[in-house]
Amino acid sequence: MRWLRDNFFGGWASGVFTVVLILLLWKTLPPFIDWAFLDAIWKPDPKACRAAEGACWGFIAEKHRFILFGTYPYELHWRPAIATVLLIGLWVFSAFRRFWRWWLASVWLLGLTAIGVLMWGGVFGMRYVENERWGGMILTLLLTTFGLAFAFPLSILLALGRRSDMPVIRALCIGYIELIRGVPLISLLFMASVMLPLFLPSGVSIDKLLRAQIAMILFAAAYLAEVVRGGLQAIPRGQYDAAHALALPYWRRTCLIILPQALRISVPPLVNTFIAFFKDTSLVLIIGLFDLLSTIKVSIQDRAWTGFGVEAYLFASLVYFAFCTAMSRYSRSFEHR
Amino acid sequence: MIEMIKVSKWFAAFQALKEVDLAVGRGEKVVVCGPSGSGKSTLIRLVNRLEAHQEGRVIVDGVELTDDPRTIDTVRREVGMVFQSFNLFPHLTVLENLTLAPVWVKHVPRKEAEETARELLARVRIPEQADKYPSQLSGGQQQRVAIARALCMRPKLMLFDEPTSALDPEMIKEVLDVMVELAREGMTMMVVTHEMGFAKTVADRVVFMDGGRVVEAAPPAEFFGAPKTDRARLFLSQVLGH
Amino acid sequence: MWFFASNTIANLEERKIASGFGFLGREAGFEIGESAFLRYGAADTYARALVVGLTNTLAVALIGIVLATGLGTTIGLSRLSRNFLLRNFAAAYVEFMRNVPLLVQLFFWYAVITEGMPGPREALSPLPGVFISNRGIFFPTFSSAPELQGFNFTGGAVLTPEFAALLIGLTTYTAAFIAEIVRAGVLAVDRGQTEAAHALGLSRPQTTRLVVLPQALRVIVPPMTSQYLNLTKNSSLAVAIGYPDLVSIANTTMNQTGQAIEGIATIMAVYLTISLSISAFMNWYNAHVAMR
Numbered sequence: 113m114r115w116l117r118d119n120f121f122g123g124w125a126s127g128v129f130t131v132v133l134i135l136l137l138w139k140t141l142p143p144f145i146d147w148a149f150l151d152a153i154w155k156p157d158p159k160a161c162r163a164a165e166g167a168c169w170g171f172i173a174e175k176h177r178f179i180l181f182g183t184y185p186y187e188l189h190w191r192p193a194i195a196t197v198l199l200i201g202l203w204v205f206s207a208f209r210r211f212w213r214w215w216l217a218s219v220w221l222l223g224l225t226a227i228g229v230l231m232w233g234g235v236f237g238m239r240y241v242e243n244e245r246w247g248g249m250i251l252t253l254l255l256t257t258f259g260l261a262f263a264f265p266l267s268i269l270l271a272l273g274r275r276s277d278m279p280v281i282r283a284l285c286i287g288y289i290e291l292i293r294g295v296p297l298i299s300l301l302f303m304a305s306v307m308l309p310l311f312l313p314s315g316v317s318i319d320k321l322l323r324a325q326i327a328m329i330l331f332a333a334a335y336l337a338e339v340v341r342g343g344l345q346a347i348p349r350g351q352y353d354a355a356h357a358l359a360l361p362y363w364r365r366t367c368l369i370i371l372p373q374a375l376r377i378s379v380p381p382l383v384n385t386f387i388a389f390f391k392d393t394s395l396v397l398i399i400g401l402f403d404l405l406s407t408i409k410v411s412i413q414d415r416a417w418t419g420f421g422v423e424a425y426l427f428a429s430l431v432y433f434a435f436c437t438a439m440s441r442y443s444r445s446f447e448h449r
Numbered sequence: 450m451i452e453m454i455k456v457s458k459w460f461a462a463f464q465a466l467k468e469v470d471l472a473v474g475r476g477e478k479v480v481v482c483g484p485s486g487s488g489k490s491t492l493i494r495l496v497n498r499l500e501a502h503q504e505g506r507v508i509v510d511g512v513e514l515t516d517d518p519r520t521i522d523t524v525r526r527e528v529g530m531v532f533q534s535f536n537l538f539p540h541l542t543v544l545e546n547l548t549l550a551p552v553w554v555k556h557v558p559r560k561e562a563e564e565t566a567r568e569l570l571a572r573v574r575i576p577e578q579a580d581k582y583p584s585q586l587s588g589g590q591q592q593r594v595a596i597a598r599a600l601c602m603r604p605k606l607m608l609f610d611e612p613t614s615a616l617d618p619e620m621i622k623e624v625l626d627v628m629v630e631l632a633r634e635g636m637t638m639m640v641v642t643h644e645m646g647f648a649k650t651v652a653d654r655v656v657f658m659d660g661g662r663v664v665e666a667a668p669p670a671e672f673f674g675a676p677k678t679d680r681a682r683l684f685l686s687q688v689l690g691h
Numbered sequence: 692m693w694f695f696a697s698n699t700i701a702n703l704e705e706r707k708i709a710s711g712f713g714f715l716g717r718e719a720g721f722e723i724g725e726s727a728f729l730r731y732g733a734a735d736t737y738a739r740a741l742v743v744g745l746t747n748t749l750a751v752a753l754i755g756i757v758l759a760t761g762l763g764t765t766i767g768l769s770r771l772s773r774n775f776l777l778r779n780f781a782a783a784y785v786e787f788m789r790n791v792p793l794l795v796q797l798f799f800w801y802a803v804i805t806e807g808m809p810g811p812r813e814a815l816s817p818l819p820g821v822f823i824s825n826r827g828i829f830f831p832t833f834s835s836a837p838e839l840q841g842f843n844f845t846g847g848a849v850l851t852p853e854f855a856a857l858l859i860g861l862t863t864y865t866a867a868f869i870a871e872i873v874r875a876g877v878l879a880v881d882r883g884q885t886e887a888a889h890a891l892g893l894s895r896p897q898t899t900r901l902v903v904l905p906q907a908l909r910v911i912v913p914p915m916t917s918q919y920l921n922l923t924k925n926s927s928l929a930v931a932i933g934y935p936d937l938v939s940i941a942n943t944t945m946n947q948t949g950q951a952i953e954g955i956a957t958i959m960a961v962y963l964t965i966s967l968s969i970s971a972f973m974n975w976y977n978a979h980v981a982m983r
Contacts (some may be wrong), residue, residue, distance in 0.1 A: 123518075124896075126774040133776040176745045294966030296927035298938055302958075306951040310702045311695040342728035391792035398931050405795060421802025429791040429799065436790035497890055525892040536887035540905045549901060550891035594889075602891060 158416040168420045172414050172427060175411035182247015182402045188239065190252045195230045198223060199253045207442055220261075227254075243321050247402030251321075255393045255403065259328040260386060261335075266329070267336030272366065275343055285337075292334035297395055300327045305399040324396045339385055343378035344370065383443035388435050394432075404431065450475050450606055450637050451496055456505035458491060465491045467661040468505070478638045480648040480669075483658035484684060489641045492658070493608050496639065497528045510605055526554060529599030533611040535591045537583040543570070543594050544579040547574060547601045555602065562601070569597040573627050589620030593627055600631075609633065609640040641656075645689060657681045695928025699952075706948040715741075721943055723935045725851050727751075737944050744940030746962060751854065751936065752923040755861040760915075760920060762862060770874045781870065788867035793925055796864055801856035801932045811843050820847070827851045853934035857926065865922045869915060876911035877903060916973050920966055927962075937961060 121127040151166025157175035172179070181192045201415045202223045205211060231250070236242035246254070273285035292300070304327035308318060318326075351373060375382075397406040405428055411417065412424045451473040458466040465488045473479050481489045494500040495507055498514050498521045507514045509524045538546050547566035551557040557565075570576045573593040575586075583591055594614060601606060609628065613621045625647050632638055632651040642648070648655050648669055655672040657665040657680075663683045665672065673689075676682045703710060715738040722733050723743055727750035731743045769781035805825050809815065814824035820831040828850040829837035837847030850858070880903050887899040911976070929936035938958055945954035 118773060122773045126772070126777075129772075129774050129777050133780060142786070290967070290970075291959075291963065294963040296924040296938070296962060298927045298930065298963065299955060301937075302945075302951075303764050303955050304944065307955060310951070312698045312703070313698050381816045388791070391790075394792040394794045395928070397794065398928075405792065405798075409798065417808055421798065425795055425799035425802055428795045429787075432792055432795060433787060433790045437786065440790065499886055499889065522892065522894070525890060528890075530887075530890040532887060532890075534883050536881070536883035538884065538887070538902055538906075550893060553897055553901065554892040554894075623876070644853060 151153045161417075161420070167423050167426075168417075169423060169427070171411060171417045171420055171424065175414075175417070178248070179404070179411055180248045180250075182251060182407055183245045184241060184247065185239070185245070188241065191230045191233065191238065191241075192246070192248075194255060196229075198227055199257060223334075224257075224261075224277045228431045243319060246321070251402060251403050252390075252393050252404040254387075254389045255325060255328060255396065256326055259332050259389060260394070262329045263332035263336055266333040268340055268371065270333060270337035271340035271344060275344060276338065289334045289337055290325050292331060293338070297331050297392055298398060299328075299394060300331050301399050303327065306322070320399075320401060324399060324401055328389075328393065328396075331392070332385075334387075335385055336382065339378050339381045340374060342372035342381065343376075348375050348378050351400075379446050380443045383439060383446070387439045387443075390435065390439070393433065404428070450477070450510055451639065452506070452508040452616045453492075453495070454506045455507075456495065456502045456507060458488075458495070458500065458502045458504075465661055466495075466502070469661075469663055471638055471656065471663060473637065476635050476637055477653045478632050478636075478640070478651050479654050479656055481639065481641045481656045481658060482643065482648070482684070482688075485662075487658040488661040489612055490532075491659050493610050493641050496608055497525050497530055499530075525675065526602065528608060529593070529602055529604035529606070530608040530610065531595050531599055533610050533614050535583075535588075535595045535615070537591055537595055537598070539583050542580050542582055543575075543586070546583070547598050550598070551601050554606075556624040566597070569600050570594075571630075572600075572630075573597045574623075587617045587620060589623045590617065592620075592624045596624070596627055596631075597662055598632075606637045606639070609638065609642065611641050611643070613642065613644055614652075618653055643688060645673070645685075657684065659684070708951075710950070710953075712953055714944075714950055714953070717948075719944070720947070723940065724933065725854065725935060730758070734810055737948070740940050740944065741937065741957065744935060747934070748923070748929075748938075751857055751861065751929070751934070752926050755858055755865065755922050755926070756919050758858070758862040759865040759869055759918075763866035764873050766866060767870035767873025768877070770870060771877060785867045785870050788864055793860065793864050794931060795926055797860040797928055797932055801852060802858045804852040804856055812837060813842075814839075825852065828855055834959055846964045850871075851934075853929070853932055856932055857929050857934045857936075861922055861925060864925070865918055866920070868918050870919065872911055872914045874957055875914075876907035879910045880906045882887035890959040912976060913973055916976075920969050923965055925961060927958075 120130045146166065148167050153161045153164050153166060153168050153170050154173065156170045158170065160166075161168035161170050177186070177189060180196075181189050184192050203222060203252060205219070206216060226357055228236060229245060230238075231254075232243070252403060270285050270289060273281045274289065276282045276285070280387040301324060305320065308326070309322050312318070347370065351369060355369045358365075360368070394405040396403050397409065402410070408424050408428045412420050451471070453469055453471040456466055456469045457464065458473075469488075469492060471479075471492070481492065483489050486681065491500055495502050495514075496509060501516070502514075510527055512520050512523050514520055514524060520651055537543075538549070541549065544566055547569065548559065548562040551562040551565065552559055567576060567579060570579055575590055575593055578586060578590060578594070583594065583671065596612075612628070613624050616624065621644070625644060628638075628640070628647065629651055638646070638651075640652075651667050654666055655669050656663055657672070657676075657678075659680050665676065665678050667677070672681070673685065676685060716736055718734055719737045719740045720733055721740070723731050723740065726747060728746045729739070729743050731739060766781045766784055769777045770785070772778050772781075804827075808823055808825040811822070811824045814822040814829075816822050820836050822829040822844060823835055824844075826843055826849075829844045829847050830850075831846075832848045833838060835846040837844040837849075848853050854976045883904055884902050884906065885898055888902045893901065926936055927938040930942055931940040933939075941954045941958050948954075
């Protein structure tokens with residue numbers, strides 16, 4: 113009883129809030145439930161959708177294969193499906209602390225090779241599928257994974273370089289980090305998609321996906337570098353002193369003593385940066401790649417399904433929310449250790 | 450002044466205070482001591498409702514403390530508290546620290562509040578620090594400012610929660626001197642402390658707590674000279690031994 | 692380095708793309724959907740077009756910052772409330788907004804306005820003179836008021852669906868992050884401070900205002916400025932929903948002149964200037980106003 117009173121009517125202001133909020137819930141929740149669930153159409157029937165009062169989730173039923181796999185050949189969808197499961201599996205596996213050993217790297221290498229084989233094909237009798245046809249969920253996951261996989265080591269080098277005693281290296285690292293962090297991601301994506309072809313000899317071309325991937329890697333590296341730098345600064349001075357006292361050379365010192373500690377402290381902000389990066393992959397839509405958000409957007413551009421943007425983006429929100437919330441819960445579990 | 454009748458308090462499942470009875474009369478100086486975890490800090494924080502009791506009654510200057518915010522406010526205006534970690538407001542000068550509560554709670558005009566503040570700073574012997582910030586003062590000085598801050602509200606009763614435990618040894622004396630003077634002027638005081646010398650000099654009664662109960666309560670001569678219980682004897686040998 | 696440079700020169704020649712910023716003086720030849728401050732027509736130069744883009748960016752960024760700060764602070768403080776409903780509403784808000792990409796949210800708001808709102812003839816009117824329709828939000832200014840004429844409104848001022856969606860999206864998104872910053876700042880203030888204030892008899896609102904907030908602000912300002920910067924950078928997503936901000940207009944310019952390098956360099960230079968100015972301010976702040 114006391115809990116109820118303290119939490120709902122603790123003071124006169126609190127009481128007012130309680131009343132107002134309950135009123136708000138009362139007025140908005142039932143209509144929303146009606147729209148989203150009770151009156152909604154779940155069957156892939158565009159005519160029924162337009163006639164109905166409720167939300168139209170039918171487009172998901174009709175377009176879900178396109179949303180998940182993009183323009184990948186229809187009969188070969190089992191390949192990106194397995195690749196997706198494998199990729200998510202790799203991430204989940206890496207989340208367990210007891211698997212943080214050196215052989216984790218080999219597990220990843222194997223996993224990624226398997227995914228590459230599945231997606232591209234061309235061997236073991238599987239038909240070759242060029243990466244222009246990849247899209248949807250698997251593309252979002254691949255962009256995130258490869259982006260982080262390459263950006264992370266780069267970011268460690270940048271963070272170490274920023275603390276270096278050599279002025280040229282220090283200046284270059286600071287310059288890079290400040291430049292990338294000062295401009296919007298979209299400008300980097302434009303740069304990659306439009307400028308990169310100009311830098312290469314005519315006739316040589318990098319495909320679009322690779323260009324976008326490079327831009328994302330460069331972007332992530334700068335932000336991760338700042339997180340790692342924070343971790344390096346958070347280690348007590350005594351650790352550096354002890355390492356110096358043991359007369360270990362720079363790289364050995366760094367890899368054996370400094371980095372393990374810095375990275376361990378940095379796990380929560382690192383995971384937060386991973387989450388942000390996962391969300392940022394949605395921007396490749398703007399340069400014409402078919403990530404998850406893009407396939408959802410395109411699915412309602414079909415003549416039969418136009419006008420259901422609200423449902424489409426609510427659905428997109430839910431999917432991203434599911435992934436990101438899971439990751440952020442994971443990150444928070446670290447803060448309790 | 451203070452009456453505690455069969456007071457019990459739990460923190461979740463852990464019972465910190467077990468049916469404690471305690472009375473402090475007007476002008477009385479009571480020192481509460483005991484091993485850590487005995488509940489003495491919890492006990493003193495019940496008096497101005499920084500902690501709330503679940504069973505029993507706490508009556509301060511005739512006002513019974515309940516969940517009613519009005520009783521809490523009334524009591525807090527008449528009771529001053531000094532903390533182990535000083536808790537001075539770092540973003541205000543010493544003078545502003547002292548005048549904050551009188552101006553905003555008792556609606557004392559600013560000039561009057563400042564005069565009172567300077568008087569009290571003189572009484573705790575640091576009048577020249579009025580315009581400095583707490584971080585510029587030593588620990589002993591900060592605690593004396595904290596005492597002055599509590600006194601600015603002209604309380605009827607002063608609570609001290611281990612006031613010297615966070616101080617370097619050479620600064621303990623200056624704070625204890627101020628407390629002794631306060632005691633001599635007739636202030637009702639309830640002090641949780643390990644400083645037995647202070648207890649011997651100033652206390653009317655020493656209350657010894659262990660495991661959430663009052664184990665022994667007696668005037669200092671009796672308590673230090675001839676403790677009745679084994680636990681009190683053990684405690685005294687540990688505290689006075691070195 | 693030389694390898695890239697020589698390739699670039701060769702490629703530019705081959706595609707007959709000019710170099711240098713001479714194009715800035717040429718006539719732009721395209722219209723801009725809306726302009727916050729300056730007048731512009733298709734006959735104006737590229738330079739002017741880009742400036743219009745910049746002012747549009749700044750307009751949405753500044754209003755967004757003000758609104759997001761207000762909303763974010765309210766939600767952040769609500770997270771600390773003793774009221775169960777308030778606390779959990781705020782927590783749910785933050786959790787949701789932070790875990791959905793901004794681009795999705797922008798598309799959502801745009802869809803709400805263009806699909807969810809009624810046409811001008813059946814526009815909603817929550818306040819006299821204010822009309823919400825799928826063509827935008829119309830409100831009266833000091834000199835004129837919106838009136839329905841035919842299929843649309845004339846007179847008054849209008850928030851286009853693009854501007855409105857961008858503003859609402861940026862505000863609600865950034866507010867969630869600001870809420871967490873405010874909450875962390877308040878929690879960072881030592882518990883003993885509130886205890887001492889309570890012991891002196893100060894009420895809860897007084898304690899918050901006189902003791903907690905001043906100390907919390909010092910912890911809040913640096914990450915808050917970071918969020919302001921993020922909001923400004925995020926406004927570049929305007930290109931995805933058709934609001935003519937700097938990136939949008941630079942993009943159009945690049946498409947028309949083919950001078951991608953200059954265009955992107957311009958975008959980056961502008962944003963870099965904004966970022967570095969804000970960083971400089973923050974360094975000054977830390978040096979002069981840091982906790983004593």
